Amino acid sequence: MPLSGFSLALDRFGALFVVITAVVGICAMVFRLGYAGHGLASRTASCILPLFVTTLLLVPAASNVTTFLFLWELMAITSLFLVLTDHGHRSEVQVAGQWYAVMTQLGAAALILGLVLLATRAGSQSFAVIALRSAHMPEWVRSTAFVLAVVGFGSKAGAVPLHVWLPRAHPEAPGPVSALMSAAMVNLGVYGIVRVGMGLLGGGPAWWWLLVMFLGAVSAMFGSLHSATSRDLKRLLAYSTTDNVGLMLLGVGASGLFASTGHRTLAIVALVAALLHVVFHAVFKGSLFLSASSVQQATGSTDLDELGGLLQRMPVSGPIFLVGGLAIAALPPFCGFVSEWLLLQSMLHGLPSSNVTIAVAMPVGVGVLALTGGLTAFTFAKAIGIGLLGLPRTERADRAGEVRCSMWTGAGLLAALCLVFGVAPSLVIPAVVDSAGTVMRLHPTGALTHGWQIGLPGVPGMLAPGLLALGLIVCTGLVALTRRLVQHSPVRLTEAWGCGRELQTARMEYTATSFGEPLTRVFEDVLNPSRDIDASHVAESRYYTEAAVIHTSLEDAFERHLYRPADRGLQRWGAVARRVPNGSVHRYLAFGLVALIIVLVVLA
Amino acid sequence: MSTGWPPASMAAISLLQVILVMLGGPLLLGLMRKVRCRMEGRVGPPIRQPLLDLRKLARRERTRPEHTSWVFPLAPVVLVATTLVVAAIAPLLATDPAFGWSADLFAVVFLFLLGSVSLALGALDTGTAFGGMGASRAMTIGALAEPALLVAILALSVPAHSSNLPTIITRSLAHPAWLATPQRVLALVAFVIVIIAESGRLPVDNPMTHLELTMIHEALVLEYAGPDLALVKLAESMRLVVLFTLLADLFLPWGIATSPGPSHLAVALVATAGKVAVLGTAVAAFEVTVAKLRLFRVPELLAGAFVLAILAVLSALVVP
Numbered sequence: 005m006p007l008s009g010f011s012l013a014l015d016r017f018g019a020l021f022v023v024i025t026a027v028v029g030i031c032a033m034v035f036r037l038g039y040a041g042h043g044l045a046s047r048t049a050s051c052i053l054p055l056f057v058t059t060l061l062l063v064p065a066a067s068n069v070t071t072f073l074f075l076w077e078l079m080a081i082t083s084l085f086l087v088l089t090d091h092g093h094r095s096e097v098q099v100a101g102q103w104y105a106v107m108t109q110l111g112a113a114a115l116i117l118g119l120v121l122l123a124t125r126a127g128s129q130s131f132a133v134i135a136l137r138s139a140h141m142p143e144w145v146r147s148t149a150f151v152l153a154v155v156g157f158g159s160k161a162g163a164v165p166l167h168v169w170l171p172r173a174h175p176e177a178p179g180p181v182s183a184l185m186s187a188a189m190v191n192l193g194v195y196g197i198v199r200v201g202m203g204l205l206g207g208g209p210a211w212w213w214l215l216v217m218f219l220g221a222v223s224a225m226f227g228s229l230h231s232a233t234s235r236d237l238k239r240l241l242a243y244s245t246t247d248n249v250g251l252m253l254l255g256v257g258a259s260g261l262f263a264s265t266g267h268r269t270l271a272i273v274a275l276v277a278a279l280l281h282v283v284f285h286a287v288f289k290g291s292l293f294l295s296a297s298s299v300q301q302a303t304g305s306t307d308l309d310e311l312g313g314l315l316q317r318m319p320v321s322g323p324i325f326l327v328g329g330l331a332i333a334a335l336p337p338f339c340g341f342v343s344e345w346l347l348l349q350s351m352l353h354g355l356p357s358s359n360v361t362i363a364v365a366m367p368v369g370v371g372v373l374a375l376t377g378g379l380t381a382f383t384f385a386k387a388i389g390i391g392l393l394g395l396p397r398t399e400r401a402d403r404a405g406e407v408r409c410s411m412w413t414g415a416g417l418l419a420a421l422c423l424v425f426g427v428a429p430s431l432v433i434p435a436v437v438d439s440a441g442t443v444m445r446l447h448p449t450g451a452l453t454h455g456w457q458i459g460l461p462g463v464p465g466m467l468a469p470g471l472l473a474l475g476l477i478v479c480t481g482l483v484a485l486t487r488r489l490v491q492h493s494p495v496r497l498t499e500a501w502g503c504g505r506e507l508q509t510a511r512m513e514y515t516a517t518s519f520g521e522p523l524t525r526v527f528e529d530v531l532n533p534s535r536d537i538d539a540s541h542v543a544e545s546r547y548y549t550e551a552a553v554i555h556t557s558l559e560d561a562f563e564r565h566l567y568r569p570a571d572r573g574l575q576r577w578g579a580v581a582r583r584v585p586n587g588s589v590h591r592y593l594a595f596g597l598v599a600l601i602i603v604l605v606v607l608a
Numbered sequence: 609m610s611t612g613w614p615p616a617s618m619a620a621i622s623l624l625q626v627i628l629v630m631l632g633g634p635l636l637l638g639l640m641r642k643v644r645c646r647m648e649g650r651v652g653p654p655i656r657q658p659l660l661d662l663r664k665l666a667r668r669e670r671t672r673p674e675h676t677s678w679v680f681p682l683a684p685v686v687l688v689a690t691t692l693v694v695a696a697i698a699p700l701l702a703t704d705p706a707f708g709w710s711a712d713l714f715a716v717v718f719l720f721l722l723g724s725v726s727l728a729l730g731a732l733d734t735g736t737a738f739g740g741m742g743a744s745r746a747m748t749i750g751a752l753a754e755p756a757l758l759v760a761i762l763a764l765s766v767p768a769h770s771s772n773l774p775t776i777i778t779r780s781l782a783h784p785a786w787l788a789t790p791q792r793v794l795a796l797v798a799f800v801i802v803i804i805a806e807s808g809r810l811p812v813d814n815p816m817t818h819l820e821l822t823m824i825h826e827a828l829v830l831e832y833a834g835p836d837l838a839l840v841k842l843a844e845s846m847r848l849v850v851l852f853t854l855l856a857d858l859f860l861p862w863g864i865a866t867s868p869g870p871s872h873l874a875v876a877l878v879a880t881a882g883k884v885a886v887l888g889t890a891v892a893a894f895e896v897t898v899a900k901l902r903l904f905r906v907p908e909l910l911a912g913a914f915v916l917a918i919l920a921v922l923s924a925l926v927v928p
Contacts, residue, residue: 232751312735315677335722336715348714348758348771355766355925367921370762371755371914377721378754382747385725389732389743395675457710463770468710472693472719475707479689480682487685487835490666495681500673500736500831503820508675514732514740522748526907 009070011130017203017443018064020436021195024283025060025188028290028418032180033057035294035414038407039179039301049089053181056082060188064195069119069129076115080108080160083189086181087173100172107169111159115196118152121145122204131204138205146205150212153200154219161193163253164223165562167246171230174242175306179297180414182238186245187290191282194252198275201260203443210264210361217257217365221372224250226562228379232386233524233531233558235516237296237306240387241289244332247376248285252278254369255347258354259444265359268446270350273460275440276433276452277346283432284331284339284425291418292328295321298411299391302404308387308516313396317404320412322392324419329384331422334377337473339425342458345467348373349460379523386519395510427473430456517556524558533558613704617868622696622706624873629695629853632881633845634658636852636888643892662842668834676733683730684832684839690723691846699774700853701876702865711773713761716854717754720806723843724750731828738820742827749805749812749824749906756913757802763795763920764858773854777861787859794920796859801913803851805906807844810895812906822900849884856883 014022036053059079066072084105091097123129125145126137138146159166174182197216201208227247234240255278263271298321299314300306315322331338351366351373396402406412425432430453441447452458459466500508524533536555542548585592638655645652672680697711705711728747731739765771767786768779780786805812808825817823829840857864863879865872901909 313675313677315679330722330725333721333725334718335725336718341718345712345714345718352762352765352771353769355762355921356769363922363925367759367762367918371759371918374755374758375751377758378751381721381725381754382751385728385732385743385747389729389740393677393679393729393733394735394740466709466772467712467715468707471707471710472715475693475696476686476689476719476722479692480685483685483688483692483839484682487670487839490835491670492667493669495670495672497674498671500675500734501738502736508673508735510735512737513735514737514744519740519744522744522903523751525904526748526752 009068009129010074011068011071012062012065013067014065015442016435017199017439018195020279020283020439021064021191022061024191024286025057025064027421028184028187028286029057029060031290031414031417032183032294033414034417035183035297035411036180037414038410039297046089049086049178052082052085056086056181057184060184060192063192067131069123069131069134072131073112073116073119077112079189079192080112083181083185084108087177087185089178089181090176094176096172097176100169100176104169104173107159107166111156111166113156114152114159115156118149118156118200121152122149131199134204135206146208147212150201150205150208151215154197154216157193157196157200158219159193160196161190161249161253162223162242162246163193163219163249164226164246165566167223167227168560168563168567170246171234171239171242171560174245174293175236175238179294179300182242182297183290183293186241186293187286190245190249191286194249194256194278194282197253198256198443201256202263202275206445207260207263210261213257213260213264214361214365215257216253216260217369220250220253220255220257221369222250223247224254224372224376226250228376228383229523229527229530230558230560232379232383233520233527233533235308235520237299237308237311237387237391238293239306240308240383241292241296244380244383245285245289247380248281248289248332251344251347251373251376252281252285254278254372255281255350258347258350258366258369259440261362261365262350262354263444263446265362267354269461270354271444272437272440272446273346273353273452274350275444276436277343277350279436279440280346280429280433281340281343283436284343284422287418287421287425288328288331288338288340291324291415291422292332294411294415294418295325295328298407298415299325299404301407301411303398303401305398305400308390310398311391311396311401312394312510312513313392313401314404315392317396317401318406320406321415324412324415325392326388327419327422329388331426333381333384335381337426337469337476338422339429340422342426342429342467342469344373344377346452346458349463353460353463382523386516390514390516390519394513395508397510397513397515427470428456429453429458429469433458530561531558532561613868615706618704618706618708621702621704621865621868621873625698625700625705626692626695628877629691629700629846629849630842631659632884633842633847633849634662636849636884637845639885640888640892640895643889644896647893647896658841658845662838665833665838665841666835670835671833673734673736673831675735679726680730680733680831681836683726683733684836684843686726687723687843688839688846690719690726691843691850694719694850695846698850698854699777699857699864700850701873701880702868703774703778704868708774709772713765713771713773713776714758716773717757717761720847721750721754723847724806727828727840731831734831736831738827738830741820742824742830745824745903746808746828749910752907752910753802753805753913756798756910756917757806759914759917759921760795760798760802763791763798763917763924766921766924767791777857777864778866780858781861781864781866787861789924791920791924792859794916794923796855798913798917798920799855799858801909801916803855804891805910807848807851809891811898811901812909814900817900822903824903852884852887853880856880856887 162170231243259274334340457466539552728743813824865876
């Protein structure tokens with residue numbers, strides 16, 4: 005029976021991820037109704053997209069190893085097909101597909117090894133049985149399985165250094181697909197690490213979680229730095245996914261660390277913060293990716309240096325992107341603020357503990373969180389300010405119009421959720437607390453929500469997101485009204501000051517590259533930008549330049565220093581290995597003989 | 609959390625704080641200008657000059673560059689609104705204004721960040737080189753100041769077991785010995801550096817320059833005129849006075865009203881005004897003696913503040 009080992013069971017932890025995927029899926033499908041880009045209308049893509057969403061919904065419900073791996077692979081393969089939908093038109097798509105295929109299969113290999121190791125040791129492939137027996141397994145088995153799971157799930161989540169497929173696959177995939185991948189599929193990487201580390205293995209020594217925190221911190225900083233300096237909108241969003249996954253892993257790691265040192269309440273709080281960030285990230289990143297695709301459909305480009313002035317030309321999609329951008333930058337009254345606040349609180353309250361590891365890890369965690377927070381605000385000030393505001397930089401951007409109604413409805417639903425969850429996070433927090441308690445098998449000792457407020461059990465002071473939102477709205481209204489009252493004449497339209505030049509053109513404007521330039525200079529040692537100046541001189545004198553062109557580029561350090569050398573090594577090894585089987589039957593017979601002798605020697 | 613103060617008096621305190629901040633901000637700027645002029649051997653404009661300037665600007669015509677969207681006129685309003693919210697809930701005069709239980713230090717930081725981001729967006733909306741330049745520089749400095757700021761907050765929150773502002777202040781009043789610990793001193797220095805960077809004072813930004821290549825804040829607001837410019841100027845002075853008051857209350861909390869009576873409030877008003885005036889004078893005097901840093905030296909300053917803040921947290925663990 006091919007499906008005899010197929011077993012599904014949904015607990016509250018898995019259910020959280022199913023609900024997230026369902027919400028993002030519905031919005032992406034509504035968006036897709038009006039979306040006609042990237043060959044998504046082809047028959048193959050139309051068949052595979054529902055299958056992909058189905059696997060996304062089923063993975064968190066898998067309750068044994070075979071089912072899980074089967075669904076996981078199905079998810080990887082269907083998403084690969086979807087990334088490749090436009091391969092006929094652009095060669096970048098094929099390259100992106102190769103990167104994605106290699107990274108996801110490397111991850112899958114690590115996962116198969118880890119989960120099979122656990123299943124054989126437990127004598128059963130059922131997750132429930134593994135969870136019961138894992139406590140009695142030898143330490144090396146548990147640790148090996150955990151590290152393999154972190155590698156496997158980390159590659160799906162896009163954690164550094166396994167993130168390289170994200171900035172390549174996301175810009176090339178069709179809009180709804182990148183939204184689904186970034187807002188729903190990437191979450192499953194975090195799901196897997198929590199499910200294996202806390203669910204199946206029931207927590208572990210501090211170094212496991214320090215490893216997770218370290219990966220999270222590096223991902224958050226690397227991702228935010230690259231998204232701050234990217235000029236392609238979708239690439240920027242892809243790197244910001246790495247950044248946000250880093251924050252989630254930081255929370256998960258802190259939670260495991262607290263659990264391993266016996267701080268049960270804090271462990272729940274940190275995990276709730278991480279899972280809340282998963283929920284909110286799905287909401288804002290979904291709306292951002294979908295509205296970025298609307299921009300792409302309207303202007304034919306995602307290069308920020310070719311956009312501009314879109315807020316006035318796209319009166320619905322523009323504000324949707326604005327809301328998503330403010331939410332991801334953790335600004336009140338939108339949702340990203342709440343999860344970052346909770347993450348900061350869990351780290352703050354972990355500090356007075358006597359444990360030295362925690363005492364050192366938490367301030368560093370707060371520093372990382374703060375730097376990524378600042379960089380994210382920078383990034384989205386750039387994305388919104390250069391992409392949506394100012395003057396259009398190209399003819400196409402100037403002629404751009406609003407996209408079809410179904411497209412902005414899909415993105416707009418998610419943007420509305422950004423505001424709803426930001427004002428009233430207590431709508432989701434109890435469900436997230438339940439879900440975190442289920443996977444950690446702990447009962448929360450105190451509620452995190454008190455009516456509309458959120459606060460930590462036993463700690464004075466709370467956050468009142470609804471109140472802050474109300475205060476902001478009332479004050480904004482009052483100030484605007486006052487300005488209206490003192491104003492005695494209508495607003496006069498003027499020319500912007502440009503040091504006396506005649507006409508304001510888009511060429512005078514800052515571009516995404518120039519906006520990011522100070523930051524690129526500050527982090528020159530990390531980013532290592534390359535800069536090339538081509539100058540041609542007039543014939544009469546070398547001192548006069550006829551034309552000058554400057555090329556700047558920023559390559560991913562991991563791609564350059566880790567993956568390219570590895571790729572070259574593999575190619576070389578392949579070339580050597582290809583010389584061995586040269587087609588001669590005699591040589592193959594000799595191989596057989598040698599192999600037989602070796603087998604006999606080993607058996608003897 | 610409530611200390612049982614009558615709600616009416618808490619609301620009155622909030623309102624009083626908002627009014628005092630709106631008046632006190634421009635006066636503080638006037639005082640700082642006066643100090644600077646006197647030290648340079650000039651007479652200087654009267655202290656109430658910034659208030660007069662605001663009145664003058666408010667009466668002028670509103671202008672708006674063509675091509676701008678609704679973001680441009682909205683940005684100064686949001687900037688003022690964020691500062692007003694902070695002024696209403698933060699414990700500036702008394703430890704328990706209305707909704708003081710929600711005055712979380714991290715929330716205050718994110719509210720200020722919202723104001724900065726909206727102003728940067730307003731500047732980018734003009735589509736001029738100056739707007740982009742100011743926005744880019746201001747956001748770069750803001751992003752780099754964030755780690756030092758949040759870790760310094762962490763250092764203050766650890767002994768109080770809370771990042772709630774009234775809690776930190778009441779607990780430091782109860783344990784005065786905390787104020788002299790190394791972590792307080794280190795956190796204080798980090799805070800001062802960050803506040804100077806965030807409020808665009810020397811040596812990070814020169815609020816008086818209009819030289820294209822060096823200006824940061826002035827480039828951001830170059831296109832605003834009339835009432836809009838008045839709002840921006842009001843907001844920046846309010847922010848300065850809120851930050852100075854918070855600094856004074858966090859590191860030298862005596863004088864803040866711990867119970868709601870009018871006499872307590874009067875004492876608190878005098879004490880707070882005195883502390884802020886001393887701080888303002890000190891900063892102005894310091895500004896006379898330094899030159900503006902090159903833009904690319906500022907990150908080093910902020911990195912230094914971050915290291916101090918980390919040391920503050922670590923020493924908080926060594927010396928509890």
